[in-house]
Amino acid sequence: xxxxxxxxxxxxxxxxxxxxxREAALQMxxxxxxxxxxIDDVCRTFWSGGPEGAPPAESIRAFAVALATGVAAHxxxxxxxxxEAAEHWRIERMNVMDxxxxxxxxxxxxxxxxxxxxxxxxxxxxxxxxxxxxxxxxFINGILDAIRRTLNRE
Numbered sequence: 349x350x351x352x353x354x355x356x357x358x359x360x361x362x363x364x365x366x367x368x369x370r371e372a373a374l375q376m377x378x379x380x381x382x383x384x385x386x387i388d389d390v391c392r393t394f395w396s397g398g399p400e401g402a403p404p405a406e407s408i409r410a411f412a413v414a415l416a417t418g419v420a421a422h423x424x425x426x427x428x429x430x431x432e433a434a435e436h437w438r439i440e441r442m443n444v445m446d447x448x449x450x451x452x453x454x455x456x457x458x459x460x461x462x463x464x465x466x467x468x469x470x471x472x473x474x475x476x477x478x479x480x481x482x483x484x485x486x487f488i489n490g491i492l493d494a495i496r497r498t499l500n501r502e
Contacts (some may be wrong), residue, residue: 352452362439365405365407365408365411365413366471367471367474368404368412369407369409369411369412369415370412370415370471370475371412371415371475371478371479372394372404372409372412372416373398373411373412373415373416373452373477374417374445374449374452374475375394375447376390376391376394376412376413376453377392377416377420377448377452377471378444378445380416380420381444381447381448381481382444387416387421388415388417389419389454390416391413391416391417395409400432403437415455415456417438418449418455418459419448419452419455421453421457422459423451425458426450426451426454426455426458427439427451429454429498429499430447430450430451430454430495430497432498433491433494433495434491435496437440440473441482443477443480443484445479445480445484446476446480446484446487446488449475449476449479449480449484449488450488450492451466451471451494452472453468453469453471453472453495454492454495455486456468457492457495457496457499457501458499464502465496465501468492468496469492469493469496470487472488472489472492473488473489475486476488487501
């Protein structure tokens with residue numbers, strides 16, 4: 349796995365690239381979660397089967413891999429925060445994409461301090477609109493905002 353020091357800083361990646369990186373990280377996490385594929389294997393093979401055209405820039409790939417491996421390495425730290433904020437919801441009963449989007453957002457709250465909380469939440473909502481059901485956006489927003497307040501994250 350990639351060491352924390354080897355991960356790219358959000359300052360090194362443009363906003364559009366970070367969004368594309370988050371989309372790729374979410375797709376990798378889906379493959380990891382649903383396919384039960386080790387995250388290192390997912391990260392190694394993910395880019396080889398992509399759509400035709402130019403591969404994404406190395407900065408996007410590195411950011412996506414850093415997020416995916418970070419979430420996979422820390423999900424046991426992330427899940428209790430999600431469960432606490434999601435009253436009456438067991439994490440394993442959540443829609444898989446919602447659960448992964450929440451994990452990604454909470455990971456960024458905890459491990460990407462240079463990213464403002466509003467950006468983390470807005471990006472999670474965009475991922476929800478793209479990859480999940482319409483009603484999921486409100487659910488994701490409520491959970492992440494509650495966690496943000498718990499962490500006193502601005």
